[in-house]
Amino acid sequence: MIRHIILILCLVIAVFTYSPAMANSITSISGRVTDKQTGAPIQGANVGISSLKLGATTNNNGEYTLTNVPKAKLLIDVSRMGYKTLTQLVDLTTTSTADFQLEISVIEADEVVVTGSPILGKNSKNSTTIETVTKKDLTQSGATNIIDALKSVPGVSQITTGGAISKPVIRGMGYNRIVTLSNDVKQEGQQWGDEHGIEIDQYSASKVEVLRGPASLFYGSDALGGVINIIDPTVPANGNFSGQFASNYSTNNGLTANNLQFQGNTNGIVYRLNGTYKNAMSFKTPTERVYNSAFNEDDLSGMVGFNKSWGFAHLTYSRFNTKIGLTEGERDNAGNFVDVDGNPVSESDLKSRSMFLPFQHITHQKLTLNSNVNLGKGFLKTTASFQNNQRRELEDSSTDPATYFYLNTYSIDSKYYFEEINGWAPVFGISGTIQNNSNKGEEALIPAYDMYTGGAFAYVKKAWNEFTLDAGIRYDARKLNAKQEYQFNSFNNSFSNISGSVGMTWQLADKLGLKANVGRGFRAPNIAELSADGVHEGTFRYEKGNVNLKQETSLQFDAALNWEGKYVSSSLNGYYNFINDYIYYQNINNEQIDVNGQLYPVYSYVQGNSALRGLEFSLDIHPVDHLHFENSIAYTRGTNNETNTNLPFIPQAKLINTVRYDFEGRKDASISKIFVSAGFETSFKQAKVDPFETTSNGYSVLNSTIGATLRSASGKELLSLYVAGRNLTNTNYIDHLSRFKEIGIAGTARTITFGISVPFSHQH
Structure with a gap:
């Protein structure tokens, strides 16, 4: 099916590419970017058209040119570090030039966001709460994976299994309640599992947008709690070529990570290639090195496509491949780690980069065709994708997996954007998914199944000078057919529901803005909640599903008050989320089961009407x-x-305090962009726990980063260096959402990460 869809779309693209009728609609746009106060040209400013995935960088004179763009009204965003991001609607049917003046600001606020609404726009005009994490923040965080790099975003936590596996939690919700998007595609990788991470290369992202709150209107079931949108880089302007090499080393587990990426544009034929390799031995806590927590990872992705006057079409292939050791925490009477045979492990085993039993081997492949085509007076944006996720969990043999999940997902999503009429901007969209999962291992935790999902939505947004209103409604249906095999009986379940939201933004004063949103979402139970029956390697428990579970429905009230002043900026977000039939698992009455002579606690899935509420405040x-x-x-x-x-599994309250200083230097200095930061992350005691949980003590860790950029005599950036320290005080702690809490393993000890990034480019 997906092959036929991709073939048809490629044929349509070819017709558009060589159609003489389209030639009359082609144009270009050029201009200068200058400092508003001094009038001086700004070099290195990014001028982008996000809807076309196209961008350019200004030269020494502040000049830019974008070619092969349609004659239409387009939203152009201009950004540069140290300046306030500028967003402006330009009508290319009447002009081919546009100059921009940027204001100096230490806050790069109000950037264009693509998450939370199908319509591109300023973050201040989006009624949902969205935080943006830049590529620089992702790279210099010292994180071991992309979710770990987001933990400083207020309201975002992570369920961890050592340093290699992190699952996102937004406002207390995780698993299948959070949608992770990559290249506009919903990531599908058995995300119901505790120790199932996000199979996405952290170096492939240009930035990440985090939506906190229900987003079922745009993304259907599974977006009940929020969205993490991992956004690819925009392609450069015609005739340009750019890229970078990045490398880092971490002292704690000897993690080495190397990445090479480059991209270009030749007469509207665009391309990108990205490759990453990581390798690490077992990590250290303040008291010990944790046996069998090593991992390695190799990632490769490539894109080729067209950026023409009719729009764009990009075909992307990515492959994520990793092996991760699974620590079970078995010890001898002296408290030392032992291997699967009960033998004490040696110092060389602890420092080995090899995988010992048990371990995971996960391969995730994805083929995606993204297109955005001018059609009538509007445009049609379509994403068709095929994903293959292979998860092997090896317990007794390094070649024959005990469990082997083989998941195929075919999806298509299409939205039509109508011409704006008197400020009203309507959008209609449809989406569909076919998913099939099979078991190829010796045992199974869930049955093989086929799942079919379809949805449609309508959305409209209206902007006045100081006020914005948006509203939408969506219908989804899902059918899941589980098969009879292993210990499972077959069953068929169907779920359907209506989602919707109404939101507004209001600029109360020059510096004061208000956002509010009421959203209704839903989530269908996942396959594990309905049918799990067995011990999942690395989870330390026996899981028992319930085929009679109902779907979850939610009604969330969300409001945010934002102040952007010259010397102070702040934001206060509050939310209250009513969730009917909320699903979670419990160890009821300390029930246990004997499996091959070993006792495991039994965790059964239950549900009940619940509420999640809280706040985030930043200053x-x-x-x-x-x-x-x-x-x-x-x-x-x-x-x-x-x-x-x-x-x-509600995260601890978290306070983050950071001091950062950017040293001012001459623009022609050989060493520039020098910065130093230091901060405390304080997690408070979590005593409000489910009856089967244990409380978690509070703790604080000290982090610090220092970095600089080296330039040539002509002002060209040669390389950037940074050193990031995490848990510098070597605090002995266990986070409430760490899965190692159950086996008494503490968090990561002091870690120093050394990093370097070498950019390269060629401008026509």
Whole structure:
């Protein structure tokens, strides 16, 4: 099916590419970017058209040119570090030039966001709460994976299994309640599992947008709690070529990570290639090195496509491949780690980069065709994708997996954007997914199944000078057919529901803005919740599903108040989320089961009407341009309203305080962009826990980063260097959402990461 869809779309693209009728609609846009106060040209500013995935960088004179763009009204965003991001609607039917003036600002606020609404626009005009994490923040965080790099975003936490596996949690919700998008495609990789990470290369992203709150209107089931949108880089302007080599080394587990990427544009034929390799031995806590927590990873992705006057079409292939050791925490009487045969492990085993039993081997492949075509007076944006996820879990043999999940997912998503009429911008969309999962191992935790999902939505947005209103409605249906095999009986379940939202933004004053949103979402139970029956390697428990579970429905009220001043900026977000038939698992009455002579606690899936509420507050004080004192706090509380008990796996309240100073230097200096930062991450005691959970103590860790950029005599960036330290005080702690908490393994000890990035480019 997906091959036929891709073939048809490629034929359509070829027709558009060589159609003489389209030639009359082609144009270009050029201009200058200057400092508003001084009038001086700004070199290195990014001028982009996000809807076309096209961008350019200004030269020494502040000049830019974008070719092969349609004659239409397009939203252009201009950004440069140290300046306020500028977003402007330009009508290319009447002009081919546009000059921009940027204002100096220590806050690069109000950037264009693509998440939370099908319509591109300023973040301040989006009624949902969205945080943007830049590529620089992702790279210099010292994180071991892309989700780990997002943990400083207020309201975002992670369920961890050592340093290699992180699952996102937004406002207390994770697993199948969070949609992870990559290249506009919903990532499908058995995300129901505790120790199933996100199979996406952290170096492939140009930025990440995090939507906190229900997003079922745009993404259907599974977006009940929020969205993490991993966004690819825009392609350069015609005749340009760019790329970078990045490398880092971490002292704690000897992690080496190397990445090479480059991209170009030749007469509208665009391309990109990205490759990453990581390798690490077992990590250290403040008291020990954790046996069998090593991992390695190799990733490769490539894109080829067209950027023409009719729009764009990009065909992308990616392959993510990793092996991850699974620590079971078995020890001898002296408290030392032992291997699967009960033998004490040696120092060389602890420092080995090889995988010992048990371990995971996961391969995720994805083929995606993204297109955006001018059609009538509007345009049609379509994403067709095929994903193959192979998850092997090896327990007794390094070649024959005990469990082997083989998942294929075919999906298509299409949206039509109508011409804006009197400020009203309507969008209609449809989507469909076919998914089939088979078991190829000796045993199975879930049955093989086929799943069919379809949905359609309508959305409209209206903007006035100081006020924006948006609303939408969506219908989804899902059918799941489980097969009879292993210990499972067959069953068929169907789910359907209506989602919707109404939101507004209001600029109350020059510096004060208000956002509010009411959203209704839903989530169908996943296959594990319905049918799990067995011990999942690395989870330390026996899981038992319930085929009679109902779908979850939610009603969330969300509001945010934002202040953007010259010396102080702040944001206060509050939310209250009613969730009917909320699904979670419990160890009821300390039930246990004997499996091959070993006792495991039995965790059964239950549900009840529940509520999640909380707040996020951030405060950035910058008394002088180059000094930042950044502070944020996030708090979430979850309760089962029927039993008046606390929900499990609610993250600890977290306070982050960071001081950062950017040293001012001459623009022609050989060493520039020097910065230093230091901050505390404080997680408070979590005592409001489900009856089967244990409480978690509070803790604080000290982090710090220093970096600089080296330039040539002509001002060209040669390389960037940074050193990032995490847990510099070597605090001995266990996070409430660490899965190693159950076996008494602490968090990562002091880690120093050394990194280098070498950019290269050629401009026509």
